[in-house]
Amino acid sequence: MSEKVLMKGNEAIAEAAILAGCHHYFGYPITPQTEVAAYMAKRMPKIGGTFLQAESEVSAINMVIGVASTGKRVMTSSSSPGVSLKAEGISYLAGCDLPAVVVNVQRGGPGLGGIQPSQSDYFQSVKGGGHGDYHNIVLAPASVQEMASLTFKAFDLADKYSMVSMILADGTMGQMMEPVSLDAGEVNTYEKPWALTGTNCERKHNIVNSLYLKPEALDQKNFERYEKYKTIEENEVMYEEYLMDDAEICVVSFGITARVAKNAINEARAKGVKVGMIRPITLWPFPKKVLNEAADKCKAFISVEMSMGQMIEDIELAIRCKKPVYLCNRVGGMIPTPEEVLAKIDEVNENGGAF
Amino acid sequence: MSVVFEKPKSLTDAVLHYCPGCTHGIIHRLVAEVIDELGIEGKTIGVAPVGCAVMAYDYFTCDFVQAAHGRAPAVATGVKRSDPSKIVFTYQGDGDLAAIGTAETVHSAARRENITVIFVNNAIYGMTGGQMAPTTLPGQVTQTSPYGRDVETVGYPVKVCELLSNVDGAAYVERVAVNNVKNVKNAKKAIKKAFQNQIEGKGFSLIEVVSTCPTNWGMTPEKALEWVDEKMIPYYPLGVYKDIYAEEEAK
Numbered sequence: 152m153s154e155k156v157l158m159k160g161n162e163a164i165a166e167a168a169i170l171a172g173c174h175h176y177f178g179y180p181i182t183p184q185t186e187v188a189a190y191m192a193k194r195m196p197k198i199g200g201t202f203l204q205a206e207s208e209v210s211a212i213n214m215v216i217g218v219a220s221t222g223k224r225v226m227t228s229s230s231s232p233g234v235s236l237k238a239e240g241i242s243y244l245a246g247c248d249l250p251a252v253v254v255n256v257q258r259g260g261p262g263l264g265g266i267q268p269s270q271s272d273y274f275q276s277v278k279g280g281g282h283g284d285y286h287n288i289v290l291a292p293a294s295v296q297e298m299a300s301l302t303f304k305a306f307d308l309a310d311k312y313s314m315v316s317m318i319l320a321d322g323t324m325g326q327m328m329e330p331v332s333l334d335a336g337e338v339n340t341y342e343k344p345w346a347l348t349g350t351n352c353e354r355k356h357n358i359v360n361s362l363y364l365k366p367e368a369l370d371q372k373n374f375e376r377y378e379k380y381k382t383i384e385e386n387e388v389m390y391e392e393y394l395m396d397d398a399e400i401c402v403v404s405f406g407i408t409a410r411v412a413k414n415a416i417n418e419a420r421a422k423g424v425k426v427g428m429i430r431p432i433t434l435w436p437f438p439k440k441v442l443n444e445a446a447d448k449c450k451a452f453i454s455v456e457m458s459m460g461q462m463i464e465d466i467e468l469a470i471r472c473k474k475p476v477y478l479c480n481r482v483g484g485m486i487p488t489p490e491e492v493l494a495k496i497d498e499v500n501e502n503g504g505a506f
Numbered sequence: 507m508s509v510v511f512e513k514p515k516s517l518t519d520a521v522l523h524y525c526p527g528c529t530h531g532i533i534h535r536l537v538a539e540v541i542d543e544l545g546i547e548g549k550t551i552g553v554a555p556v557g558c559a560v561m562a563y564d565y566f567t568c569d570f571v572q573a574a575h576g577r578a579p580a581v582a583t584g585v586k587r588s589d590p591s592k593i594v595f596t597y598q599g600d601g602d603l604a605a606i607g608t609a610e611t612v613h614s615a616a617r618r619e620n621i622t623v624i625f626v627n628n629a630i631y632g633m634t635g636g637q638m639a640p641t642t643l644p645g646q647v648t649q650t651s652p653y654g655r656d657v658e659t660v661g662y663p664v665k666v667c668e669l670l671s672n673v674d675g676a677a678y679v680e681r682v683a684v685n686n687v688k689n690v691k692n693a694k695k696a697i698k699k700a701f702q703n704q705i706e707g708k709g710f711s712l713i714e715v716v717s718t719c720p721t722n723w724g725m726t727p728e729k730a731l732e733w734v735d736e737k738m739i740p741y742y743p744l745g746v747y748k749d750i751y752a753e754e755e756a757k
Contacts, residue, residue: 175588201587205580206613213577213610217584220571221551225584243574347569347585349592352548356518358563359571360554 155330160298160320161186163331164228164254165194167302170335173224173252174200177211179233182266183322184256187228208233212240212253219249220359222346224306228254230322231272232263234280241315242281246361248345248376250309252302253287254318256325259484267484268322270406273461276319277435284373286380287315288387289434291405295329301432303335310341312383319434321457323407323486380436389432390441394420398427400499401445403466403476404455405431408487412455415492424500434462439469446470451499455479455492514538516547520564525632527720527727530558532684533626533693534565537597540698541568544705550593551585553578557599558632576607579614582621593704595622601631604640604664611666611712618675618709622700625666628717629738636722640664643741648722667714667747677709679748683716685734689744708751716742 158166165187168176176195178188188204195202201218205211211227218225229237234255244251257272259265276289288308290301298320305316350356363369393413395401404412409430419426429445431438446452451474454463460478467476479495481487516538524530541547550568554560556575563570573581578596586594603611603625614621630648631637637650641663645654655663667681678700682693693715700711716738718730725733746752 175584177584203583203587203617206609209577210580210583210610210613213573213580214584214587216573216577217553217571217581217586218588219584220581221585221588223588225588239574240577247571347551347571348589349549349551350547350567350569356563356567357569360563362560362572 153332153334155332157328158295158331159186159326159328160292160295161256161325162190163295163299163333164302164318165190166333167299167335168226168252168306169194169198169200170333171224171303171306172338173226173306174198175218175223175225176201177203177205177214177225177227179205179208179211179229181230181233183258183268183325184228184230184254186325187254208236209239212237215251216240216243216247216249219244219251220247220347222343222348224310226252226254228256230256230258231260231269234272234275238275238281241287242283242285243361244315245281245285245287246283247359248313249359250313250315252305252309252316252318254320257319257321259482265484266322268407268457268486269482269484270321270408270457271459271461271482272319273434273456273458276317277437277465285376286435287317288312288383289317289319291319291432291434292324293406293409293430295324295327295331298324299331299333307339308387310339312379319406321406384436387433388436388438388440390438391430391432392441393428393430395427395429395445397425398448399450400424400426400453400496401449402426402428402453402455402492402496403431403442403462404428405434405462408455408457411487411489412492414489415496418489418493419496424496426496426500437465437469442466442469443471446473449474452476453479453495453499455487457482457486514542516541516567518565518567522565523561524558525721527718527730528558529684529717530626532690533624533715533717534562536690536694536697537595537624538566539694540701543698544701546593546701546705549591550595553582553585553594553596555596555598555602557602559597559599559626560633562597576602576605577610578602578607579610579619579621579623583614583617583619586619586621590620593622593701595624595701597624598626599632600625600627600629600639600641604666608664612670612673615670615673615676615710615712618677620704620707620709622704623710623712624697625712625714626717627666627714627742628719630719630722632719632722636719643737663741665742666712670712671747675710676712676748677750678703678711680746681714681716681742681744683734683739683744685716685718685731714742716744
């Protein structure tokens with residue numbers, strides 16, 4: 152474990168990306184993620200890498216496509232409205248099976264929304280976001296340490312499966328400072344025989360493309376891609392369990408709200424309420440199995456999120472609606488307080504988990 | 507028996523899908539001849555557009571990436587920044603480059619990206635069946651300007667070379683045509699210079715090729731070539747619009 156340094160979450164992502172071998176970054180200013188770009192602007196010239204402030208988020212994601220098509224590690228970052236603009240490019244990355252890392256430090260929406268933290272891009276992130284059938288791997292950090300360690304993980308998974316890994320953070324994670332250890336460990340390298348490196352007149356030309364005019368071919372390509380997604384769902388699910396051994400109520404929460412929920416759970420436990428938490432670290436693939444198993448033991452679930460209840464749908468699907476799932480949420484840049492979460496835990500505890 | 511004419515090495519054996527009389531075939535050939543002559547086939551990476559030339563990746567023997575509509579210069583920026591030793595070109599039509607991709611065009615020029623842009627202007631959206639383009643001439647009838655382009659309601663065509671001549675970062679901007687032998691020869695010279703510039707690290711070069719669309723113009727191929735002289739070139743005059751190195755030499 153390397154020495155810990157005090158860093159902002161946004162900066163931790165940037166430095167971790169560089170340590171993961173990402174020497175190309177394309178960005179565009181938007182609050183609350185601009186520190187990623189500012190950090191890259193300082194660091195990239197010093198390591199012979201590329202920092203480029205594009206003319207738009209649209210161009211930035213297409214520059215990412217350019218680098219990704221040559222087989223090198225590449226990243227862009229933005230916040231909610233900017234990620235909407237990148238959706239076209241993310242769909243192309245999916246259609247071309249290109250690896251890349253996209254960071255979304257979420258703010259409130261819809262529209263221009265606000266600049267305070269939010270988790271309301273959940274659907275956009277885990278269901279695809281752009282057009283067509285596809286998924287991104289979605290990682291949800293809940294500390295500055297995870298902003299770094301999940302960035303390492305994101306690059307590895309992107310290369311391993313040749314697809315987009317998204318870091319779904321929020322304004323709190325981006326802005327807060329915590330001690331962080333920047334130890335990338337061993338960085339895996341993956342063969343990329345499809346990469347555009349110039350034929351050198353020694354091989355047939357490589358083509359990076361998402362166009363399939365023959366419906367049979369596009370049909371087959373999509374089915375193949377979903378076989379890959381199935382493998383990922385089987386092998387790459389990450390979550391944290393907190394006090395779940397004897398829990399009767401299961402809180403489900405990710406990112407900053409999971410930390411708030413932990414405080415509320417501790418207070419509830421002090422009062423004797425048997426409550427625990429499953430914190431998804433991968434939002435896609437979603438930790439369906441562990442939630443479904445929990446549904447056989449718990450009487451109710453509480454989804455604590457900073458959206459109007461987007462994740463709650465995935466929880467209900469995961470547990471096959473076997474138990475009620477309640478929502479505890481604030482939106483628009485408001486963060487639920489531990490008191491609010493505790494009140495919801497108490498309420499659910501008292502009514503015994505009945506609908 | 508000596509060979510006096512053959513297919514450029516940089517073109518594949520694939521049969522072009524373009525309509526009879528379309529000048530994409532000529533322009534593809536010119537680009538391929540230039541790549542052959544400069545000996546850069548093995549280190550060239552092309553960026554295909556959305557539009558009639560979307561399948562350019564099947565016709566050239568070099569590596570290729572297909573970009574979203576209008577985004578080719580941004581994708582090319584990524585490819586070139588990834589490995590500046592590669593020769594990177596985009597091949598784009600008027601809808602792609604001068605409408606949906608205007609920002610990418612202007613800003614890649616402003617950044618002086620060391621890339622080569624081949625811009626094929628035939629004043630119409632060909633692939634989607636003949637709609638009004640940013641370069642459709644005033645009065646020109648298309649599927650979405652059925653009474654002729656009315657500048658009072660839809661405004662004026664975009665003159666890309668004139669526009670880029672005011673962008674400081676653009677190094678070399680020339681408009682050529684391929685409607686007769688003399689123009690084809692000039693076009694090749696310009697395309698070669700645009701690639702040569704990139705090899706020498708001189709920055710952003712764009713060659714606008716005034717082209718035809720007999721199918722959607724509703725003309726025979728011969729008539730379309732004449733229409734280029736009669737209507738297109740008077741509105742889009744041929745010539746060098748910017749050449750910063752020639753300007754420097756002249757000083």
